[in-house]
Amino acid sequence: MATLTVDKVKTIKTLNSIAQCGLDVFDQGQYVIDDQSENPDAIVVRSFNMHEMKFGNDLKAIARAGAGVNNIPVDTCTEQGIVVFNTPGANANAVKELVLTTLMAASRNLFEGISWTQTLKNEGDQIPKQVEAGKKQFVGKEIKGKTLGIIGLGAVGARVANDALDLDMDVIGFDPFISVDTAWNLARNVQRAMTLEQLLANSDYITVHVPLTDDTRGIFNKEAFSIMKDDVYILNFSRGELVNEDDIKVALEEGKVGKYITDFPNENVLGMKNVVAIPHLGASTKESEENCAIMATRQVKEYLETGNIQNSVNFPNAHLPYVGKRRVAVFHKNVPNMVGQLTSAISSYDLNIADMVNRSRGDYAYTMIDIDTKVDRDIVPELEEKVKSIAGIVTARII
Template sequence: MNTFVLDRVKTIKTLNQIAESGLKVFDKEHFAIDNESENPDAIIVRSFNMHSLEFGDRLKAIARAGAGVNNIPVKKCTEQGIAVFNTPGANANAVKEMVLTSLMASSRNLFAGVQWTKALAGKGEDIPKLVEAGKKQFVGKEVKGKTLGVIGLGAIGALVANDALSLDMDVIGFDPFISVDTAWNLSRSVQRAMTIEQLFAEADYITVHVPLTDDTKGMFNKQTFNLMKEGVHILNFSRGELVNETDMAAALESGLVGKYITDFPNENVLKMKNAVPIPHLGASTKESEENCAFMASRQLKIFLETGNIQNSVNFPNASLPYTGKRRITAFHENIPNMVGQITQAISGYNLNIADMLNRSRGDFAYTMIDIDNKINGETVPGLIERINEIDGIVRTRVI
């Protein structure tokens, strides 16, 4: 329930190496990158685990330069009125390329073949003969004409589905929560699975692109493996916990699952037969890191300067044209008469409301109010304190 002075330089802290090209969004007149700050205005993070951190009273926002936010204590941030942003789509092309590369390479046994060939070092002139004699153990299969099942048709899944069609694959997709924007970008040749069980039954290859939730944790398990084609290849570039690893190991051993390609290796995965462990390279491209850094920085800058919100995982999206007037923002519980009480408090100080916006998300809501009057300093004395006295207010800010 703190307020903040508009004109002081805002401090940005990074908890991982963030591409400099993205950080250039923050002009030096109004922002300072200070990684030693114990109480920054905003934080940009990639994979750093923030769950044990305590947050200072100045912290207004955290931006994850990537899509997943499992390393951020989102519930705690919501309770403290801290907006959490992510960058959906910024690394989508990088992950898509890795998925399709891995799909084809594993289907042709390329990884195992290269590893075997490198082990021939020292055989001298016998290497060509040994290669010809040994290559039959790596005979693979073509992906053309096979069916790819795509679970989750967000930014990454839609790109994978569309490009797999160009490989002459049949593509079937399942996503009960597909957005309108994604639907417009998805090829009409992608078949729609009415149930995930239908996708399991029809696919020769399955790639998953969903967040880790209580509902998706362990979604690949003994029961679901039994619904799939024998020898199916499963690609996991989303989260390791989507797979029950004990059940996966047994399915690989029996041949029920032919290959498990994952970007999340651990001790269990490394011991699995026919598992292809990739060292978390899905989004590891120079272009992806720059895109994520730029998008995260830009969203933070807009929020700090205008209060407008895009791609927050705990605040509602909200955009009100910023004209330079004093703006009051309030993050509060989504309960009746909150906006009425806030506007009543403002009118009690003879201030005219020029514009306003209220958006809700679940149990919380966000209100922006522009004041028409010229106000010296942050606002008239006592106004924000009066708003903060309203039951249900989590945090206010003056811009």
């Protein structure tokens, strides 16, 4: 059933602790933060699992304060006309810093060395002597002059690439879907790999920064390991499922992979040789949480107040400058003559159209139409029924 909502005080529900600086984006008097609401206008979430939730009729948007949306039933949201936002790039610096920190620390066997040093407690005056005798087992290697292969040159990967160059590493990147904006921000000394195999064969270190999809699941497997150099270090701060755990266990035991640094420990990984397992700290900084919260709430506020969409994972991005005119915002099936039917419905009330935008994404599309004529509130219910009666409409609202 298509729905249309007229202006009202809007309710925001949070399912996790969201930084206050993000919640402050919502103006008092126009918004209410109610974590107990059964039918909010929008939800802001971090890692809460939403797959078993039932959504109220007023829910228009869900914003994930982070990049991954595996905890959100995106397909269900699309069918119900609920826009799902994420915050790509908001935590990129935090992840980048941890990637480079662990790359250097693992190369110098810092984690193992620190753990060993803790075993020397209560040895008293013998500790300095034992340190000098024992440190040889932790001799590492320098990263200067080594080749870092980066799979995925998005917000995180591009930052890692640029900073690795400053550390005197050679950098090779592979990303067949690199955006124009990223390309502009990427240092010119980053070498381009034409194929994934080229990157795998020429890298001393490999870090991956791609989303988990059917195409990327298990890309680190027996075949991939066979192409790599011996003693390659692999860093995974994207998703654990990108690595075939059975295959990397063998590669670690045989020395093909020197170390596996992962932000996604589990029972299998913790039992493997030469694994540096980090408790999912990639985006766990105060600055990152605040950046994600602000970005998520601003996107929700913009959508609720103007209909404009930025960084949606299921709706097409769409922007139409908002000048205060009445705006009809419609999410609908991507079928012929839909825009014509919408404009006809509006013009049937002797309303002139000032501006409009229509964007499609797969089987669905999103249309915003600004009405030039002042709209009498009394005709809004009639216009609502007119819009809702059009076959293929999923949701509609007048702003």
